[in-house]
Amino acid sequence: MTLVSPVAAPLSSSESSPFLAHNYHPLPVTLVDGLGSWVTDVEGRRYLDLLSGYSALNFGHRHPALVAAAHAQLDRLTLTSRAFDHDLLVPFAEALAGLVGPLVAGPPMVLPMNTGAEAVETAIKAARKWGYEVKGVPDGRATIIVADGNFHGRTTTIVSFSTDEDARRGFGPYTPGFRIQPYGDAAALAAAIDETTVAVLLEPIQGEQGVVVPPPSYLPAVREACTAADVLLICDEIQSGLGRTGTTLASELWGVRPDLVTLGKALGGGILPVSAVVGRADVLGVLTAGTHGSTFGGNPLACAVGLAVIDLLSDGSLQASAAALGAAWGERLDGFVADGLLASVRRAGLWAGLDVVGPVAPAPWTGPVDGRDLCERLLAVGVLAKDTHGATIRLAPPLTITPQDLDLATDRLEGALRHP
Template sequence: MTAVDAVAGSVLAPNYHPLPVTLVDGLGSWVTDDEGRRYLDLLSGYSALNFGHRHPALVAAAHAQLDRLTLTSRAFDHELLEPFAARLAALVGPLVAGPPMVLPMNTGAEAVETAIKAARKWGYDVKGVPADRATIVVADGNFHGRTTTIVSFSTDPDARGGFGPYTPGFRVVPFGSVDAVRDAVDETTVAVLVEPIQGEQGVVVPPHDYLPGLRALCTDQDVLLVADEIQSGLGRTGTTLASELWGVRPDLVTLGKALGGGIMPVSAVVGRADVLGVLTAGTHGSTFGGNPLACAVGLAVVALLETGQLQARATTLGRHWGERLDALVGEGLLASSRRVGLWAGLDVAEGRGTGRQLCERLLARGVLAKDTHGSTIRLAPPLTITPQDLDLATDRLTTALR
């Protein structure tokens, strides 16, 4: 059977294999399908819905801006662009190395592409790397998007296979090994690009000395440390950035997903002004990047995070949740559990089905989750979920495993 045969009657390209449910409504942690059934959403749009569905402050900001101005292109300024950049810099700037600058884009992959371009140009213009020889060190098991450049250094055969020829300039080393990065760095290296926690891989947390070791190595070798916080950032781990868990300040941070509040595609690169400042007029751009509607929603997202209450909530709820997930490991229902804040990767115990089968059993019990890499599923409840709903979802997970 061909991929086209598998979606007979549909004109959609078959690049996804969704669970068999059609959603029509959502509010907070709950969604409703086209037959009126309700589900607890434990995927949160891969962390794009950190604040739940239709958060009132975000919806209000979008509604208000829709009645005024939605797009100018970057050919002209608008009244929200500088305020958005300033507020985001105030939130994230203290967490990066050096005075911050903000470059707004649309999607997470665009933010990563932007960081790659900035790092390369900084390498040529400032560090003095010979033209067209810049290299970037990345980790195996990474997920930074699916553009042709990014899949060139992916180690996922599904993401990479069949899309060559591949973009050169990347060196892939084992995730979690500072020594491997050290061996890969030479005079052509401009950056080390890494997810502080690998989300797509199954919420894989590195050794405690990994991020600090990378920071020290990059500083010593005059190499940029670029942290991809598109899934891990903006409250998910109980901190504004996951990098904070190790006290590390990257040179550049890529943000996306939750920055748009589940309403708009909004992304940004935040980091050292002397690095992002190499991207002058004409060297990089985006028609929709930093548009008024995106900035209105982004400002409302920043306001939700400025108090620190959602980050603290993720820490507190996550601690209780982690105890319950660990108990499932102890009972033999899960092979292992990894959790940071309100983010978990669960490996299904042998004999209890694949990750996909577990997600299908959860669907039948009114819980939405998504598998990744065979026997692993990821859970990312909205940061606004109530303790009662989190317990209810965990009860249903327990039932589905049994």
């Protein structure tokens, strides 16, 4: 066997490696260390992380309580598979049901998985099986209503009902059984429900689309339509849940209780993938032994970290802090719109979608021309963010960010908007 000497990775981008699939277009920065809201690159430069791993890092990098939980469990037991029980599985389910259960319709049950997409797939399977076995929909005819602009993951089934051609094109044949309706139009959604409809699957706030917040009446009207037709309301809270919007779930902002909730990202504390479906026991109860499973779902390490995450959220202080910080932050962001530096801002808690003014601005415009340009300008001044859909960037600071660091990041944002 010939051994190949390791070669130092290029400092610019993973895109230059011939050994790594190029399914991402990252910013040209290579990170090696992180703590709290700050990360450091290979050349020692420090950045404020305002992406937070798409909300997977709601508690910042290497939160001490989460790292301690992971370290302690690594010395005990990491995996059993679900062929055997372990001592943290039921405590994790009970704790998550205690946190989220009061926010869903009916007595709660928890089904642990790994990734967000797996949680969504699990909810789809449970809804279909419930539709056949409980509601009485003829076998093979179940339909689920979804919204345009949705993002629920990138599995074959999920991209089948995506309206993002980059995510969808080239991956057919597509899974049938989904009806796409305009996001924010409750009347159109209600009109699409018929005797084959088993569920409505929605993001309460569309994250990947650019933190798109629906009209205030939308989610309550959807809940009413689902209840009237005996249809399940499934809320995808993988990005919006666990404190991001200043509440434990974004659906709380409108007083809505879904039948099923999908959780992920922040549930693993930025340490490992952890996801779950939480919701009505009579719905998740249709999944019996052999009908659904996961080797790693609910593993001991995941449960240990997940329990620590739930503990951080249990007293509501992080949610309250996110709401308060977000309100003050939002005033500054709205001011950038008033000053003509941004076209528009959408926000909820510590989560914001910013639309750049771009080339439609009156000359001479020296600000960013699109979302990628703004992210590159922010990178140059020590702030990490991510663009989406051309003219938009998303900001999701850690819920643990200090007011001083949030002000500093916003100052740097203003500088990137005002100067080339």
